[in-house]
Amino acid sequence: MGTPGTVREHHEHHELGFIRKYIFSTDHKVIGIQFMMTGLVFFALGGLFAMAIRYQLAWPWHKMPLIGDVLFPETGGAITPEFYTMLFTMHGTIMIFFVIIPLLTGAFGNFLIPLMIGAPDMAFPKLNMFGYWAMIPAIFCVTMSFLTPGHGPAAGWTAYPPLSTVQSAAPGSFSAQTWWLMALTWVGISSMMGAVNYVTTIVKMRAPGMTMFRMPLTIWALMIAAILQLFALPVLTAGSFLQLADRVLHTGFFTPTNLLVNGLNPESMQAFDVAKGHFAGAASGGQPLLWQHLFWFYSHPAVYIMVLPAMGMASDIISCHARKPIFGYKPMVYSMCAIAGLGFIVWGHHMFASGMNPAMGMTFMVSTIMIALPSAIKVFNWLGTLWGSRIRLNTPMLFATGFVAMFIIGGLSGIWMAATPVDIYIHDTYIVVAHFHYVVFAGSVFAIFGGIYHWFPKMFGRMMNDTLGKIHFVGTFIFTNGVFYMMHQLGVAGLMRRTADPYNYETYRHLQPINQFISICAFLLFAWQIFFVVNFFYSMFWGKRANRNPWNACSLEWDAPSPPGHGNFDKKLQVFRGPYEYASPDTDDDNLRQTQEV
C-alpha cells in the first residue's frame, strides 16, 4: 500500500457493459445512487403505510378508499385490528431500516465520501457492492414478512418479547416475525460492510493536504455514524439471533417462567417437535427485559446514526449558501463526538417505565439531558453561521434551515422527555411519536431533501428546478408541522400510541377532531411529494446542465466533473485549506476552493 502521501497513477480502460456498470457496479457513485433509489421507493411505501394508519385514526373502521375492497373483503373494506398492528410495525421498520439509514449512510455516505476527500473510490469497492446487494435479501425477507398470511409482524419496530417471541401472543406473528428478524439481520450485514469501508476510506485515502480537520463536516458526521454502527449494531445482531433462536429452536432467552399468553403456556404448548411428533415445550426462565437492553443499546445510537449525517449535510449546505465559513468548525466536530459518545450510555431512557432501579434511571436521565449541551452547540453554530450572512434562499438552503428549525423543536421536547417523572406520564403516548418524528422526519428527511437538491447536479450533471423545489419545501414544511405539532397536544391529553381505535375509551373521544386534522395534513403532506418526484425525474433528463461547481462551493467534490467519471477526478489534487473558505479576505473570489493556491 505504500507510505502515507504516496500516489499511484494507473490508467484503466473501462468499457463496461450495462449490467456491470449499473447493476453489479463497484463504483461508489452508482452504488450510492442505487441506495438512493431503493431508499426513495421504500420511502413511498412506508409513507403509504403511514397514510393507512392516519386514515384509521381519523375515521376508524371506515371503508378504506380504493384498495379497501381488495384487501379486506370480509370486513366490507375496513381495516382489521391485526392489520393496523402490522401497519405501524412495518411503517417504523421500513422508515428506519430501509429508508433513513440507507439514504443517509448508504446513499450519501457512498456518493460523498470518496468525492469529498479526493479518493477515486472506496477502499474496498467489491465489499461496497456486496453492501448494497445485502439489501436485496433484506428486502426479500421484509416482503415475505409482510405477505405472510395472518397479517404480518405485530410486535412493533421494537419487537419486545414476549409479544415477539411467543407465537401464541399475536395472531399473524408466526413466521412473519421470523422473516422480520432475518430482514433486520441482513440490513445489519449491509450496514456493517458499509461502515468498515467508510472508516477505512476516510482514514486511509484522503488526498494530499486533506488533514482530518480540513474534512467537510459531512465526512466527519458520516465517519462518526459509521463508528457508531461498528460498535452498537453487533449487539443488536446478537440479540436478534437470540430472539430467532427463541422463535425457531424454542430456547428461553426472553421467555419468563410460567408465562400464560392467550390461555396458553409456551413452556408446554409452543414448540412442536417434528421428530418426536408432539409438543416438546420451550425453555423458560429468561428475561424479557434483556431484549430491551440489547435492542436499545443499538437503537439509541441508531438515532444518532440517523441524525448526525443529516447534521453534517445541513452544515455544508448552510455554510455554502450563506456564503460564510461555518461558525466554530472544531466545536462542531467535538460536539458530534460528544453526541456519539454520550449516545452509548443513554439507552435506558427508553425503559424508564420498565421498573428499573431508580439510581440507574437517574444516571440515564442525567446522561440523556447532557446530550442537550453538544446539540445546543451545534444549533448555535448554525445560527452563528447564518448571522449577518448573505443568504441565498434556494431550495437546498430552505431545507437545511428547515432542518435546523425542526431539530430545535424535536431536540427541546427530548430534553424534558428525558426527565424520568415526565417520561413516566408521557411514556407510549403521542408525545413520543411527535418528538421522534420531529427529529427523524422534520429533521433527517429535511436534510436528505436538502442534500438531494444540493448534490443532484453532482450526481446527474443537471440542476433541479428551483421553483418546483421551493413549492415542494413550503408545502412540506407547513404540513409537517400540521401533522407532528398537533401530536404533542394528543400526547399531553394522554392518547396512547399503537391503538387501532382509541375512541373505544370515553376519555379520548374528544380527540378525534385533532386526529382528523392531523390526517388531512398527512394526506396533503404525502400528496405534496409529487412536486419532488416530478422535479427529480424531470431534472434528471431535461434539467439545466450543471457545470462542475454550480453553487460556487469550496469542498473537493466540486472539483470533479458533473457527473464524475470513473476514478472521479481528472487532475491531481493538492488540498491547501479547510472546506468553508467563503468570503475569504485572502482572495477577491467569493469562494476559496480547497484546491486553490493563493
Add this chain to the structure above:
Amino acid sequence: MSSSTHSIAYDPAVDAPKPHHPVYDYDSGPPVDRGKFAIWLFLATEVMFFTGLIGSYVVIRTGAPTWPDPSSRLAVDLTAFNTFVLIVSSYFVVRSLQAIQKGNRGALLKWLGLAILFGSFFVGVQVYEYIHLVHEGSTPNVDLFWSTFYAMTGFHGMHVIVGVIWLICVWIAAARGKYSAENHVRVELAGLYWHFVDLVWVLLFTIVYLF
C-alpha cells in the same frame, strides 16, 4: 437573490471531463495496510457481537434461581483437550506467517495445513459433542442451561468454520504461489481473525464449561 445569478453557465470546453486521465489513488493516515486497518475494525464489531452474547449469558445465568454445575452435564475433559488443540492451531498460524515473511513458501503450506487440520479437528469434536447431546435429549428447548450452551458454542463454532474455510482459501492461494516475502498481508489477515476466534473460545470455555 435567486440561485441562477450565482451559477456559472455550463461550458462544455471547461466542464466536460478530460478523457483518458489516470486514476489518482492516494494514501493517508497511519502507515498501515488498508486491509489490516479494515480487519481490525471488523474484529471490533466481532468483539461487540460476543460482548452482546456473553453479556446476555451473564445476565440470564445470574438472574436464574438455580444453575446446574456444568461438569455434571458437559464433557469438560474432552473440551479441555479440544481447547488445547485450538490454541496449538493458533501457534501454527503464527509459524506460517513467520515462514512467508522469510519467503519460505513450503513452510507456509506446511504450517497452514497443520492449522487447518487442527481447526477442523476442533469443529469435528464440537459436532460430535452436539450429536451426542441431542441423542441424549439435551436440545436447546429443554432449559436455559442448554439454550445458552448451544447459543454460545454454536455462534463460536460458526466462526471457527468460517475461519477454517478462510484458511483453506489462503492455503490454495499459497499453493498457487500468490504470496511472497513482500506480499503476504492476506495470510496475516486470516491469521488475525483466527487468533481472535481462539481468544473468544478461551473466554467461552472458561465461563460455559468451567464455572
